[in-house]
Amino acid sequence: MLTNGHLVWLILFAPLLAAGAIMLGTRRLPRVSAALSIGAVVLGFALSLKLFVAVLQGQAVVAPSVVWLDLAGWQLVWAATVDRLSALMLLVVTGVGATIHVYSLGYMRGDAGFARFFGCLSLFMFSMLGIVLAANFIQMFIFWELVGVSSYLLIGFWFERPSAAEAGKKAFIVNRIGDFGFLLGILLVGSVAGTFNFAELAARWPTLGLSAGTLALAAGLIFCGAVGKSAQFPLHVWLPDAMEGPTPVSALIHAATMVAAGVYMLCRVAWLLAASPEIMQLIAWTGGVTALMAASIAITQRDIKRILAYSTLSQLGYMVMAVGLGATTEAMFHLTTHAFFKALLFLGAGSVIIALHHEQDIFKMGGLAKKMPVTFATFLIGTLALGGIWPLAGFYSKDAILLAEMDVNRPLLVLSLITAGLTGFYMARALIVAFLGKARDAKAAGHAHESPLVVTLPLVLLAVMAVIAGWHEEIPHFLKPDFHEHDHGAGVLLGFLAIPLAGFALAWLLYGRGAIDDVKLRRALGPLYTLLENKFYVDEFYLFLVNSVQGGLAAVCEGFDFVFVRGLSIGSAAGLTRLAGWCVRQLQGGYLRFYLLFTILGIAAVLIWVGR
Amino acid sequence: MMHVGLIHYLAVSGALFALGLACIVLRRNALLVFMGLEMNLNAANLALVAFSRYGGHADGQVLATFIIAIAAAEVAIGLAIIVALFRQRSTVVTDLLRSLRG
Amino acid sequence: MTAYDAIFWFFSLALLLCGVLVLISPNAVASGLYLVLSFFFLAGLYVLLQAFFLALIQVLVYAGAIMVLFLFVVMLLDFQESRRWWHGNLLGLVGAPLAVAALATALLPVLKQSGALAAIPEQWFEGTLENVMTPVFTRYLLPVEIIALILLAATIGVVVLGRKEKQP
Numbered sequence: 035m036l037t038n039g040h041l042v043w044l045i046l047f048a049p050l051l052a053a054g055a056i057m058l059g060t061r062r063l064p065r066v067s068a069a070l071s072i073g074a075v076v077l078g079f080a081l082s083l084k085l086f087v088a089v090l091q092g093q094a095v096v097a098p099s100v101v102w103l104d105l106a107g108w109q110l111v112w113a114a115t116v117d118r119l120s121a122l123m124l125l126v127v128t129g130v131g132a133t134i135h136v137y138s139l140g141y142m143r144g145d146a147g148f149a150r151f152f153g154c155l156s157l158f159m160f161s162m163l164g165i166v167l168a169a170n171f172i173q174m175f176i177f178w179e180l181v182g183v184s185s186y187l188l189i190g191f192w193f194e195r196p197s198a199a200e201a202g203k204k205a206f207i208v209n210r211i212g213d214f215g216f217l218l219g220i221l222l223v224g225s226v227a228g229t230f231n232f233a234e235l236a237a238r239w240p241t242l243g244l245s246a247g248t249l250a251l252a253a254g255l256i257f258c259g260a261v262g263k264s265a266q267f268p269l270h271v272w273l274p275d276a277m278e279g280p281t282p283v284s285a286l287i288h289a290a291t292m293v294a295a296g297v298y299m300l301c302r303v304a305w306l307l308a309a310s311p312e313i314m315q316l317i318a319w320t321g322g323v324t325a326l327m328a329a330s331i332a333i334t335q336r337d338i339k340r341i342l343a344y345s346t347l348s349q350l351g352y353m354v355m356a357v358g359l360g361a362t363t364e365a366m367f368h369l370t371t372h373a374f375f376k377a378l379l380f381l382g383a384g385s386v387i388i389a390l391h392h393e394q395d396i397f398k399m400g401g402l403a404k405k406m407p408v409t410f411a412t413f414l415i416g417t418l419a420l421g422g423i424w425p426l427a428g429f430y431s432k433d434a435i436l437l438a439e440m441d442v443n444r445p446l447l448v449l450s451l452i453t454a455g456l457t458g459f460y461m462a463r464a465l466i467v468a469f470l471g472k473a474r475d476a477k478a479a480g481h482a483h484e485s486p487l488v489v490t491l492p493l494v495l496l497a498v499m500a501v502i503a504g505w506h507e508e509i510p511h512f513l514k515p516d517f518h519e520h521d522h523g524a525g526v527l528l529g530f531l532a533i534p535l536a537g538f539a540l541a542w543l544l545y546g547r548g549a550i551d552d553v554k555l556r557r558a559l560g561p562l563y564t565l566l567e568n569k570f571y572v573d574e575f576y577l578f579l580v581n582s583v584q585g586g587l588a589a590v591c592e593g594f595d596f597v598f599v600r601g602l603s604i605g606s607a608a609g610l611t612r613l614a615g616w617c618v619r620q621l622q623g624g625y626l627r628f629y630l631l632f633t634i635l636g637i638a639a640v641l642i643w644v645g646r
Numbered sequence: 647m648m649h650v651g652l653i654h655y656l657a658v659s660g661a662l663f664a665l666g667l668a669c670i671v672l673r674r675n676a677l678l679v680f681m682g683l684e685m686n687l688n689a690a691n692l693a694l695v696a697f698s699r700y701g702g703h704a705d706g707q708v709l710a711t712f713i714i715a716i717a718a719a720e721v722a723i724g725l726a727i728i729v730a731l732f733r734q735r736s737t738v739v740t741d742l743l744r745s746l747r748g
Numbered sequence: 749m750t751a752y753d754a755i756f757w758f759f760s761l762a763l764l765l766c767g768v769l770v771l772i773s774p775n776a777v778a779s780g781l782y783l784v785l786s787f788f789f790l791a792g793l794y795v796l797l798q799a800f801f802l803a804l805i806q807v808l809v810y811a812g813a814i815m816v817l818f819l820f821v822v823m824l825l826d827f828q829e830s831r832r833w834w835h836g837n838l839l840g841l842v843g844a845p846l847a848v849a850a851l852a853t854a855l856l857p858v859l860k861q862s863g864a865l866a867a868i869p870e871q872w873f874e875g876t877l878e879n880v881m882t883p884v885f886t887r888y889l890l891p892v893e894i895i896a897l898i899l900l901a902a903t904i905g906v907v908v909l910g911r912k913e914k915q916p
Contacts, residue, residue: 645854645857654760681783711884726909
C-alpha cells in the first residue's frame with residue numbers, strides 16, 4: 035500500500051529515473067525523451083497536489099527514512115521534511131516546472147540537443163525537489179550542489195557558443211564562493227550542535243547557550259550560501275550572464291525555482307538566523323541594496339532577458355529583505371507569486387524571441403502587440419503583476435513585505451518604495467518598447483507571428499496563476515494559519531499602489547508618447563546613465579581585483595618557488611633521488627637471471643632475519 | 647672416516663641445490679634456467695626423503711611425491727610458455743627478452 | 749668403510765658431477781642428457797634411503813616422462829647459445845656463490861638448533877609403497893585432490909598456450 039509518505043520519494047525520484055533513462059537510453063529519440071521528462075514532472079505535480087491537500091487537511095505525512103551514516107555519537111538519516119513550507123514549495127516547483135517542460139517542447143523544437151535538454155531539465159527537477167524535501171543540512175547541501183551542476187549544464191547548454199560556456203563557468207565559480215561559506219556554516223552548526231537534522235537543530239539551537247559571536251558566525255556563513263544561490267549583492271554577477279542558457283531554463287531555474295532555493299533555505303532555518311539580530315540586519319540590508327541596485331541597472335538594459343534577469347535579482351532582494359526582517363511567511367508568499375509571474379514573463383520573452391528568430395534587443399522590436407496578441411496579453415498581466423498593481427498577485431505579496439517593513443525598518447521601506455517605482459518604470463519600458471508602437475526593425479519584427487499553442491498554453495496557465503495567486507492571501511494563511519497582515523489602513527495601500535503607477539506613467543511619457551527622447555535623456559543623465567548601463571562596474575571591479583591580487587600573489591609565489599623550492603630543496607632532493615633511482619634501477623635491468631638472483635638473496639635475507 | 651648419516655645426505659642435497667642455483671643465475675638459455683629449477687626441486691626432494699628416513703615419518707616422502715606431481719604440471723606449463731615465447735620472439739635467450747627493463 | 753658408505757659416495761659424487769656437467773655443457777641437449785643421468789643417480793640415493801617407491805617414481809616419471817619432454821622441446825627449438833655462459837657474466841659469477849652462501853648462513857643455524865643432525869633415529873622409516881601411499885590417501889586426501897585439479901588446470905593451460913594464435 036502506497037501511503038503519502040511513499041509518494042514523497044516517488045515525487046523526488048521520478049525525475050531522476052527520467053533523467054537516467056534519457057541520458058543512458060533515449061538520447062537518440064527526442065520524442066520519447068520529452069515524454070519521459072514531462073511524464074515525470076506531471077506525475078510529480080499530481081502527487082504534490084495530493085500531498086498539498088493532505089497537509090492542508092492537517093494530516094501528518096511521514097516519508098520512510100533510511101539511516102545513511104551511523105557513526106559513534108551521531109547518525110545521518112536520509113529523510114524528507116513534509117510540512118506546510120515544503121508542500122507549498124513542492125507545488126510551486128512541480129507546477130511551474132510542468133508548464134515550462136511543456137513550453138520547452140515548442141521552444142526547443144528542432145534543436146540538436148533536444149533529448150539532452152530534457153535530460154538536464156529532469157536532473158534539475160530532481161535536485162531542486164531534493165532541496166525542498168531535505169531534512170538535514172547534509173542532504174540539502176548535496177542537492178544544493180546538484181542544482182548548481184544542472185544549472186551549469188543548462189546555462190552552457192549551447193556550449194559551442196563561447197559566451198554560453200563562459201557564462202556557465204562564471205555561474206559555477208561565483209556560486210562556489212557562496213557554497214564554500216555555506217559548507218563552513220553547515221560544519222560549524224553540525225559540530226556545535228552535534229546534529230544536522232533541521233527539526234532537532236531547531237529544538238536544540240536556542241538551548242545551547244552559545245556566544246553571540248558564534249551565533250552570528252553560523253548565521254552569517256549559512257547566509258553566504260543564499261547570497262550565492264539567490265544571487266544577492268555582491269555575488270549577483272552570475273545571474274544576468276546565466277541568460278545565455280535557453281529561455282525555458284532562464285524561466286525555470288534562474289527566475290522561478292533555483293534562485294529561490296536560497297530564500298527557501300533561509301526560511302527553513304529561520305530560527306538559526308533569528309538567533310543573531312546583527313546578521314538579520316545584514317540580511318535585510320543586503321536584500322534591500324540588491325533590490326534597489328538591480329532595479330536601477332534594469333532601467334538601462336536593452337536585452338529583454340537581461341531586463342528580466344535584473345528584475346529577478348531585484349525581487350529576490352525583496353524576499354531576502356523580508357527574511358532579514360523576520361517576515362518569512364511574507365517572503366515565501368512573494369517567492370510563490372514571483373515564481374508564477376516571472377516564469378510567465380520569461381516564457382513570454384521566449385515566445386517573442388522565437389518569433390523574432392533569436393533577436394533579444396527590445397529596441398529592435400516594437401509593434402508586436404497586434405501580431406502576437408496572446409503573448410502580449412499574458413506579458414501585460416505579468417508586467418502588471420510584477421509591478422504590483424491591484425488585484426494581481428504581485429500587489430498582495432509585495433505589499434505584505436512592505437507593510438511588514440513599515441513596522442520595523444523605515445529606512446529600508448524608503449529603499450523598497452524607490453525600488454517599486456523603478457520596477458514599474460523598467461517593466462513598462464520593456465512592454466511599451468517591445469510590443470507597442472511601430473516595428474523599429476522591419477527585418478526582425480516585421481515578420482513576427484503568434485507562437486504555436488504548445489507555447490501559448492503555458493503562458494495562459496501561468497497568467498491565470500499570476501492573477502489569482504494573491505487573492506485572499508490564501509498562501510500566507512496556508513503557511514501560517516494565524517497569519518494577519520500588518521494593517522496600516524487603505525491610505526497606505528493606495529500610496530503603495532501609486533508609486534509603481536507613477537513608474538508606469540513615466541515610462542509611458544518617455545517611450546510611449548515620445549514626449550522625452552531617450553537619447554536626450556541619456557545625455558541629460560550623463561555619467562549616471564553610463565554607470566547604470568555598465569552595471570555599476572561590479573564585473574570590472576572583480577576582474578581588476580582578481581587580476582591584481584592574483585597577479586601579485588603569483589609573482590611572490592614565483593619568487594619563493596625559484597629560490598627555495600626549485601633552488602634549495604628540489605635541487606638537493608632531486609640529486610639524491612636521481613642517485614637512489616640509479617642504484618635501484620640496476621635491480622630492474624630486465625635480465626631474468628638477476629631477477630631470480632635478487633629474489634633468492636631476498637629470501638635468504640628474510641630467513642636470516644627471522645632465524646636470528 | 648665417519649659413517650654416512652643424515653648430514654651427508656643434506657650436504658649432497660645442498661650441493662645439488664647450489665648447482666641448480668648456479669644454472670639459473672649463470673645460464674642464458676631459458677631451457678637451462680628451467681633445468682636448474684628442476685635440480686633445485688630434486689635437491690629439496692632428496693632432503694625431504696632423508697629427513698623422512700631418519701625421522702621415522704612418512705610425511706617427507708609424501709611431500710616428495712607431491713612435489714614430483716607438481717613438477718610435472720610445472721614442466722608442462724613452463725615448456726609450453728617457452729615454446730610460445732619462441733614462436734613470438736624467435737629466441738629463448740633470456741638476456742634478449744628485456745622488455746621489463748626499468 | 750662399509751659397502752653402504754661406498755655406494756653412497758659413488759652415487760653422490762656421480763650425481764654432483766652430472767650436475768656440474770649440466771651447468772657447463774655448451775649444448776642444451778647434452779645438458780638435458782646429463783640431467784637425466786643425474787636423476788638416475790638420485791634414484792640410487794633414494795634406494796639407499798629405503799625409499800623404494802620414490803626411487804621408482806623418480807625413474808619412471810622424472811627421468812622417463814618429464815625429462816623426455818624436456819629433451820623433446822630442446823631438440824624442437826634446436827637453439828644454440830652464441831656466447832659461452834661465463835662471458836660477461838660477472839654479476840652472475842659473484843652473485844651465485846653469494847646466494848648459496850647467504851642461504852647456507854640462513855639454514856645452517858636452524859639445522860644445528862633443531863638437533864636433527866646429531867640425534868640417532870629411534871625408528872627408521874621404510875619407504876614401501878604401502879607405507880607412503882596409506883597417508884597419501886587417508887590423511888592427505890584433500891591435497892591429493894587439489895593436486896589432481898592443478899594437473900587438470902595445467903593440461904588445459906598447455907592446450908591453450910600451444911594453440912596457434914588466430915590472425916585477427
